[in-house]
Amino acid sequence: xxxxxxxxxxxxxxxxxxxxxxxxxxxxxxxxxxxxxxxxxxxxxxxxxxxxxxxxxxxxxxxxxxxxxxxxxxxxxxxxxxxxxxxxxxxxxxxxxxxxxxxxxxxxxxxxxxxxxxxxxxxxxxxxxxxxxxxxxxxxxxxxxxxxxxxxxx
Numbered sequence: 001x002x003x004x005x006x007x008x009x010x011x012x013x014x015x016x017x018x019x020x021x022x023x024x025x026x027x028x029x030x031x032x033x034x035x036x037x038x039x040x041x042x043x044x045x046x047x048x049x050x051x052x053x054x055x056x057x058x059x060x061x062x063x064x065x066x067x068x069x070x071x072x073x074x075x076x077x078x079x080x081x082x083x084x085x086x087x088x089x090x091x092x093x094x095x096x097x098x099x100x101x102x103x104x105x106x107x108x109x110x111x112x113x114x115x116x117x118x119x120x121x122x123x124x125x126x127x128x129x130x131x132x133x134x135x136x137x138x139x140x141x142x143x144x145x146x147x148x149x150x151x152x153x154x
Contacts, residue, residue, distance in 0.1 A: 006039045006153060007058045007114075011065040013045050017131040018124030018138045021145075022064040025122075028146040029064075039153060052102040052113070061114040062149055063099075066138075067121035075137035076123040077145050118152055120145050 010026025012019045023043045030041040044054060055061045067078060085100035099119075106113040122141045124134070133139070 004038055004040045005058060006060040006062070007055060008039060008041045008062045008064065008149060008153070009051070009054055010041070010043045011045065011051075011063060012127075015130055015132055017126040017129045018122075018134045019066050019127035020132075021066045021122045021124060021134055021138050021142065024134065025064045025120075025142050025145050025149070028142060029149050032146065032150055048098060048102045051099060052106050052111075055114050055117070056106070057112050058114050060116045061118075062152060063117065063119045064145060064149065065119065065121050066124040066127050068124055068127065072123035074123050074125045074135065075141040077141055077148065078119075078121045078123070079148065080119050080121075082117050082119070120148060 008026055008029050010022040010024070010029075012022040014020035014023050026041050026043055033039055033041070040058075042054060044051065046054065051063075082100045082103050085098060099117075103113055103117065122138055122145055124138055126135065134142070
């Protein structure tokens with residue numbers, strides 16, 4: 001059995017409207033990979049330490065998620081690394097760990113964290129209303145983010 005070197009993690013909740021975009025995109029990525037691919041694709045609704053656990057042992061991780069920015073255009077796709085994220089300054093509990101802090105902690109502890117982490121985030125309109133499926137603009141962004149992820153994985 002081939003060793004898996006890369007992981008794609010689709011984040012979100014598929015029953016919270018646009019919040020499911022990461023999961024829906026990950027499902028499409030998985031459909032487009034050959035059966036003998038050395039890439040794992042998983043769906044999750046995790047953050048911090050729990051998300052770090054999913055990535056341990058992989059050389060590379062790609063995360064697909066939703067995002068809401070102040071002036072963003074719904075359906076816009078952003079690509080960045082954890083370096084663009086602000087680390088948690090004060091920790092009241094381990095639940096306060098965000099991705100940047102969790103990765104830094106993992107490296108400090110000598111954990112086998114990925115050498116490369118790329119985040120693809122789709123600007124969403126609504127990530128809190130109970131509804132299965134995304135709005136039209138976010139739905140239209142899914143094939144585009146899938147194409148970007150597949151290119152990145154090559």
